[in-house]
Amino acid sequence: MLIYIGKRIVMALMVSVVVSFISFMILNLSGDPAIALAGADASPEEIQVIRVQYGLDRPVIVQYIEWIGRALQGNLGVSPYFNMPVKDLIGARIGVTLILGTCAFAFAILLAIPLGVVAAIRPNTWIDRTALTISVFGQALPNFFFGLLMIIFFGVILQWLPISGDDTWKHFIMPAVALGYYASPSLMRLTRTGMLEVLGSDYIRTARAKGLKTFSILFKHALRNAIIPVVSLGFVQFGYMLGGAFIIEYVFAINGIGFLAVQSIQRADLPVVQVIVLLLSVIYVSMTLVADIINAFLDPRIRAN
Amino acid sequence: MSALLEVKGLRVDIPLEAGILHAVRGVDIVVERGKTLALVGESGCGKSLSVLSVMDLLPQKAKWRADKIFFDGKNLNDADTSPMANIRGSKIAMIFQEPMTSLNPCYTIGNQLEEALLTHKQVSRKDARDRAVFLLEKVGITAAASRLRQYPHQLSGGLRQRVMIAMGLMCGPPLLIADEPTTALDVTIQAQILALLAAIQKEFDMGMILITHDLGVVARIADHVNIMYCGQVVESGSAIDLFNNPLHPYTQGLLRCIPIPGKTAPGAHLGSIPGMVPTPIGQQVGCVFQNRCEYVHDPCRSSIVEATRISDGREYNCLLTPEVCRTNMSKGLPK
Ligand SMILES: Nc1ncnc2c1ncn2[C@@H]1O[C@H](COP(=O)(O)OP(=O)(O)OP(=O)(O)O)[C@@H](O)[C@H]1O
Ligand SMILES: [Mg+2]
Numbered sequence: 001m002l003i004y005i006g007k008r009i010v011m012a013l014m015v016s017v018v019v020s021f022i023s024f025m026i027l028n029l030s031g032d033p034a035i036a037l038a039g040a041d042a043s044p045e046e047i048q049v050i051r052v053q054y055g056l057d058r059p060v061i062v063q064y065i066e067w068i069g070r071a072l073q074g075n076l077g078v079s080p081y082f083n084m085p086v087k088d089l090i091g092a093r094i095g096v097t098l099i100l101g102t103c104a105f106a107f108a109i110l111l112a113i114p115l116g117v118v119a120a121i122r123p124n125t126w127i128d129r130t131a132l133t134i135s136v137f138g139q140a141l142p143n144f145f146f147g148l149l150m151i152i153f154f155g156v157i158l159q160w161l162p163i164s165g166d167d168t169w170k171h172f173i174m175p176a177v178a179l180g181y182y183a184s185p186s187l188m189r190l191t192r193t194g195m196l197e198v199l200g201s202d203y204i205r206t207a208r209a210k211g212l213k214t215f216s217i218l219f220k221h222a223l224r225n226a227i228i229p230v231v232s233l234g235f236v237q238f239g240y241m242l243g244g245a246f247i248i249e250y251v252f253a254i255n256g257i258g259f260l261a262v263q264s265i266q267r268a269d270l271p272v273v274q275v276i277v278l279l280l281s282v283i284y285v286s287m288t289l290v291a292d293i294i295n296a297f298l299d300p301r302i303r304a305n
Numbered sequence: 306m307s308a309l310l311e312v313k314g315l316r317v318d319i320p321l322e323a324g325i326l327h328a329v330r331g332v333d334i335v336v337e338r339g340k341t342l343a344l345v346g347e348s349g350c351g352k353s354l355s356v357l358s359v360m361d362l363l364p365q366k367a368k369w370r371a372d373k374i375f376f377d378g379k380n381l382n383d384a385d386t387s388p389m390a391n392i393r394g395s396k397i398a399m400i401f402q403e404p405m406t407s408l409n410p411c412y413t414i415g416n417q418l419e420e421a422l423l424t425h426k427q428v429s430r431k432d433a434r435d436r437a438v439f440l441l442e443k444v445g446i447t448a449a450a451s452r453l454r455q456y457p458h459q460l461s462g463g464l465r466q467r468v469m470i471a472m473g474l475m476c477g478p479p480l481l482i483a484d485e486p487t488t489a490l491d492v493t494i495q496a497q498i499l500a501l502l503a504a505i506q507k508e509f510d511m512g513m514i515l516i517t518h519d520l521g522v523v524a525r526i527a528d529h530v531n532i533m534y535c536g537q538v539v540e541s542g543s544a545i546d547l548f549n550n551p552l553h554p555y556t557q558g559l560l561r562c563i564p565i566p567g568k569t570a571p572g573a574h575l576g577s578i579p580g581m582v583p584t585p586i587g588q589q590v591g592c593v594f595q596n597r598c599e600y601v602h603d604p605c606r607s608s609i610v611e612a613t614r615i616s617d618g619r620e621y622n623c624l625l626t627p628e629v630c631r632t633n634m635s636k637g638l639p640k
Contacts, residue, residue, distance in 0.1 A: 202406040208362055209401075210421045210472070211394025224411050299411055300456040 004296055004303050012289045017068075019281035024064045027274055036268035037080055071278065077271040081264070086275045089260065096166050097256035100179065100249070101242035103172055107180030108187060108241075109234060115184075116191025116230075117223065123196060131192070135185035143182035144247045150174045151251075164253035175252040179245055183237040190233055194226030201225075228295050228302075235291035236284070243280035307378060309480055309512040310336040310359070310397075314372030317354045317363065317536075324586045328354045328367070330536040330593075334514070335529075335618065336480060341506060341513040343523040343544070345559070346533030349582065352516045353402075355533075356482050360399055361389040377479060395425035398473030402485040404466035408457035414441075414468055415453025421475040433475075440471040443508075444501060463494035470498075470505065480512045481505075488518075499526065520563050524548055529618065532556045535582055535593040538612075542619040552621040552630040554598045592624070600625060600633060 034051040035042070042050075051057045055066070070077070076086040111134075119131040141149075154174060155163035162171050198204060199222055207221045249258035257276060264272040296303040317329035329351040336342045344352045358369035359376075374381040377396065381389060401407045408417060418437035422428060428436075434453065441449035444467040457465060466486060473481055483502060487495035503526045506513045515526060523530055523544060530547045532540040532555065540553040551557045558578040580597035583589065591606040592598070598605065604624055612620040615627060623630065 202401060202403050203409040205362060206401065206407045206469070206472075207409070209360060209393060209399045210424065211390065211392070212420065212424050216420075216424075221409050221412075225409070301410055301458050304458065 001296065001303050005293055008289055008292050012285045016282050016285045019285070020068065020278045021064055023277040023281065024067065024274060025060055027270065027277065028060050028063070033268075033270045036270060067274070071275070076275045079264075079269050079272045081267050081269040081272075086272050089272060090257065090275060090279065093256050093260055096254055097242060097245065097249070097258065100166075100172055100175055100245060100254060100256060101238065103176035104179035104183070104241045104245075105234075105238045107176055108184040108237065111180065112184040112187035113191050113227075113230070116188040117195055117218070119188070119192045120195030120199060120226075121218070128192075131188060135188045138181050138185040141182070143178045144251050146181060147174065147178035147248055147251045150178060166252075166254045166256070171252070171254070175245075175248050175254060178251075179241050179248050183241065187230055187234055187237070190230050191226060194229060195222055198222045198226045224298060228299055231294050231298070232288075232291045235287040235294075239280075239284040239287035242287075243283045307375065308335050309338045309377060310334065310514075311373065311375045312359060312371055313374075315355060315358055315369065315374075316371070317351065317358055317367055317369045319364075319367045321586065326586050327588070328536055328585055329358070329369070332531075332533070332536070332538050333541075333612075334359070334531065334538075336512040336514055337528070338479065338512055339506075339510045340528040341503075341515055341526055342529045342531065343527035344514060344516045344531050344533060345518070345520065345523055347518070347582065349585070350533045351536040351585075352533055353484050356399070356484060356514055356516065360393055360397060360482070362393075362399075391425075394421060394478075395476040396478050397480045397482060398476070398478040399482040399484065400466070400469045400473050400486050402488050404462050404469055404486075404489060407469055408465055410457055412456075413453060414455050414457065414460070418453070418468070418472050418475060421472050425476050436475060437471070440474050441468070443474070443505065444468075444471045445497075446471070462490050463498065466490060466494075466498055467501070470501065474505065474509065477509065478511065480514070482514045482516075484516045485518070486515075502526070520559060532559070535589075536585055537593055537622060538620075539594065539623070540621040542615075542621075546619060550631065551634060552615075552627055553594075553623050554600055554625075554630075554633070555594050556621075557630075557634050558597075558599075592622070594623075 032047075034047050034054065034056050037054065038047045038050045055063065067077070074087065076090070078084065079086050079089055082089060115131040115134065119128040122128055151163045151174065154161045161174055162168070163174075165171050204217060204222055207217045212221070243257070245254075245256065246258040246262050248254070249256045250262050253259070257279070260272065261276045263269075264276070292302075312332070312334040315329055315332045315334065316327070319326040319328055332351070332355050334342065334344075334355065344355065346352055354363065354367065354369075357363050358371070359374070359381075363369055371382060376392065379392075381392070408414070415434065415437060418440070419430065419433035422433045422436055423430070437453060438449045441452055446452055446464065446467055452460075452468075457468075460468065470486075481502075486502065487498050490498060499522055502513070502515070505511075515522075517523060527544045530542060530544050531538045532547070532553065534555050540547065540551070540556045547556065548560070551560050555578070562577060578597055583593070583596060591604075591608060592601075592610040595601050595605045602624075608624065610622050610624060612622050613627075614620050621627075621630070625633070
């Protein structure tokens with residue numbers, strides 16, 4: 001088990017390095033950072049001065065190694081726009097993003113797994129069809145649009161919930177629902193197909209032949225096997241909710257990482273964008289790692305190889 | 306004393322797009338206490354569905370009904386009270402054909418064994434574990450205590466089937482059902498598992514239903530035999546009588562298919578039964594075996610063929626008289 005986890009961690013680190021390098025390259029290719037720094041109306045001489053001053057005239061690979069080296073020591077650079085360390089900018093916003101992502105993830109799981117299980121127990125009944133309808137809606141509505149609908153209904157018409165900002169827990173309800181609801185259909189479908197398949201398996205027949213209670217058959221024997229692919233997908237989506245809540249944070253004016261990312265891209269604030277991209281890749285990779293570890297706990301065959 | 310299990314007129318229907326599949330058509334099953342009943346018949350004749358109905362474990366779309374089901378003096382035909390829930394696993398245990406997939410991959414052997422007892426009896430975990438170790442040793446597994454911590458994927462097919470047998474025995478059931486318990490195993494292991502089942506059945510004095518294709522096994526282990534064909538029991542009787550004195554043309558055909566040591570000359574041709582099993586979808590008029598029978602005559606195609614009772618427990622479903630049947634067998638196949 002420890003060996004398994006160790007191997008996974010090494011792999012995760014390698015993936016993070018590769019991803020961060022590629023994203024660094026792409027960002028450098030997508031625009032000349034020196035022009036962004038100097039301003040659009042700077043003369044070529046001024047731009048050249050900036051380029052040398054910031055070391056932007058050297059090969060990209062050298063710049064990357066220098067940048068990642070500093071990043072590892074905790075120096076994430078300075079945002080020219082805010083004139084503040086990127087670390088402080090991120091630190092001030094990451095908490096909000098974590099809360100939003102976690103709430104959305106919890107909502108998605110609490111919606112998807114029970115619905116998937118019920119739909120699998122009673123396939124092709126009204127329960128199953130209701131679950132399907134809910135999930136089709138979730139998939140068909142873009143999450144920002146669903147967010148806007150909620151703003152109009154609960155925020156403007158009923159005035160139950162605040163529509164923008166992140167001051168109280170009430171501010172998080174609508175964005176978390178919008179973000180989580182969008183992620184839940186695929187989780188629900190996966191739970192349903194997994195449960196259906198497992199419920200038809202030989203070991204479930206054995207469990208029934210032993211005279212076990214329905215509860216134990218469904219949750220101890222069936223769900224534990226059916227949930228394994230759901231865990232993998234679920235944590236990828238959790239990563240997406242933590243890092244990809246750009247639009248939702250923007251729509252609800254939640255001052256998190258996603259909001260900062262959108263603004264920084266608009267301002268060509270390259271040091272900030274670079275750190276956010278690195279952060280996202282680390283989040284994704286560590287979520288995959290968490291999923292792998294949970295699955296290894298669930299299924300002894302996974303930890304065996 | 307009444308029989309341990311007595312099933313009369315069991316029917317299983319499966320609605321399919323093409324029509325209703327009458328998988329089991331009025332089967333009687335009687336198991337005496339401490340005796341072994343063998344269900345024999347070719348693939349698809351309804352052996353598994355028959356015993357699964359007794360366990361009430363049929364696939365959802367399959368529906369069963371019976372004129373009578375008595376187990377251990379209790380009427381199981383009472384749909385309202387669902388008495389099966391308490392009997393399944395504790396009074397009737399079942400072992401399946403697929404040892405590789407019949408254990409849950411996520412739990413240890415120990416967990417799955419103990420659970421079988423803990424569901425039905427108020428005993429401590431420790432007692433359940435002790436019983437598991439005791440039974441694993443009984444079914445011939447060495448280092449039983451350490452096996453409890455192993456997972457199914459760490460055991461071979463033969464070992465897993467032994468674990469399944471031990472699991473079936475956890476509550477000390479009076480009836481054990483083994484549905485082709487050795488088909489998926491290789492030949493040497495098959496013999497070991499069958500010998501084990503026979504020994505366990507004697508030692509624990511259980512009734513047993515053994516489903517198999519192998520008439521050699523039946524001859525060695527079974528007390529009583531039901532020969533099934535296309536959802537019916539076409540002949541039943543004590544193993545000795547049925548082997549010495551087969552009556553139904555199908556049984557006779559089956560027995561011609563196997564070599565008998567000392568009787569069948571080396572290199573001699575073994576028999577085979579020509580033709581195919583008729584489709585079990587829809588009603589069948591006349592005898593189920595008519596299209597493959599050597600002795601078919603007109604009434605076979607139109608009459609209702611019911612069981613002819615020769616003595617207690619000795620029946621066969623054929624219009625021919627027992628005398629004609631016996632002569633047929635001794636004469637061999639008509640040219
Ligand atoms: N779930 C199902 N859906 C449709 N038909 C089924 C189903 N289960 C069984 N059948 C059909 O019912 C008939 C009897 O099946 P059963 O499994 O009882 O046969 P069997 O005698 O046990 O055969 P085998 O020796 O191959 O195990 C077969 O024709 C089979 O195709
Ligand atoms: Mg079968």
